[in-house]
Amino acid sequence: KGHKSPCLCAPSRFCVAYNGKTPPIEIWTYLKGGPPTEDPNFLEAMGFQGMTDEVAIVTKAKENIMFAMATLSMEDREKLSTTKRELVQKCSFNGKACDIEGDFLTHIDPVFGSCFTFNHNRTVNLTSIRAGQLRCFKCQ
Numbered sequence: 001k002g003h004k005s006p007c008l009c010a011p012s013r014f015c016v017a018y019n020g021k022t023p024p025i026e027i028w029t030y031l032k033g034g035p036p037t038e039d040p041n042f043l044e045a046m047g048f049q050g051m052t053d054e055v056a057i058v059t060k061a062k063e064n065i066m067f068a069m070a071t072l073s074m075e076d077r078e079k080l081s082t083t084k085r086e087l088v089q090k091c092s093f094n095g096k097a098c099d100i101e102g103d104f105l106t107h108i109d110p111v112f113g114s115c116f117t118f119n120h121n122r123t124v125n126l127t128s129i130r131a132g133q134l135r136c137f138k139c140q
Contacts, residue, residue: 010098062111078106081113087117091139094128 043047043049046064051057069077084104091098097119098104105120118137119126 001112029072066111069113074108077108077110078114081108084116087114091118091137093118093126095134095139 040049047060048057051060069080072080084100084106088098088100088104091100091103093103104116104118107115107117109115118139
């Protein structure tokens, strides 16, 4: 009680504490069918059958993820992607703090997930005419 353990996957909302001593839970022991196995039909359907080149396997996996993401609704894609607050903790432009929720527009891409655009509002003039670190866009 009162002890806080660091979470390695923070700031993700899907985190499981692990003390480094207790063996991880083998979830398949609680499910029917035993430990996971490779299904040759699945490997063939996903295009991995007979592949041995690691670069080609990674490329094919990325392609499969892109196609899988494209079948999801925009709402589901957004739920699976990084949020503005997870990516941007604080930012400033021309020496003034940004409004992270208002100053960044979110676009969901099937390959990259959430993409964020700063200075998207054409009715607000965000330009800098001076040089230097105080007048630039800073993001953390």
